[in-house]
């Protein structure tokens with residue numbers, strides 16, 4: 001149902017979490033490896049986490065637009081929300097948005113590749129979301145489909161062959177045309193629209209830094225302002241950053257908005273940290 005709450009949210013799949021947990025445990029005992037990031041690496045890991053958060057917010061905004069405007073969804077809504085995130089970021093045509101897309105594809109690739117010997121379970125295949133590795137490839141496919149001159153090298157690095165890179169152009173055109181067509185009647189275009197309030201709930205000591213990075217980056221405020229200015233929302237909404245006890249973000253129609261969990265930011269930071277400290281593991 002388009003307007004039902006995204007109850008299960010958008011956790012990185014369980015396989016990814018388990019493998020990363022194992023990789024972290026292994027890394028913690030491995031000798032002769034750096035245990036801490038340099039200042040420059042830490043800044044990179046924070047940027048990586050925030051950029052992945054930006055993509056996740058756009059994904060949730062995709063769910064929000066489906067729910068608030070009662071849009072039809074052909075196919076899986078999770079894939080549609082990913083395509084909204086990719087299309088909306090690609091349409092910006094900025095270096096910042098391009099880097100968000102590169103980091104997001106890498107985020108799924110890293111979570112999938114945290115083990116050299118992945119063992120998928122049935123639950124991964126019946127999950128609402130595509131596999132992390134599929135989400136990585138599909139994001140890169142949209143990227144190279146939209147702008148082969150800019151993202152051809154990225155697609156090559158992912159090993160996407162020339163034929164598929166070319167057909168990704170059709171994937172992108174279809175996704176962009178579908179979203180833009182469905183959303184055209186709901187553009188604000190200087191007219192009336194409801195507003196979005198941004199709230200931050202307290203973090204615990206384990207997520208105080210993640211909460212600080214999120215607040216300082218102002219990405220939730222930026223996303224909220226963009227939605228407000230772009231679409232004629234039918235009712236006021238709230239974007240809330242909080243502790244959730246899981247790495248998650250979700251849109252809920254009944255709760256009138258998007259919840260973004262501090263744990264998500266922490267998870268992505270840790271993911272990149274492990275990659276920076278132990279790149280051979282990936």
Ligand SMILES: [Zn+2]
Nearest residue numbers: 009010078081
């Ligand atoms: Zn989702």
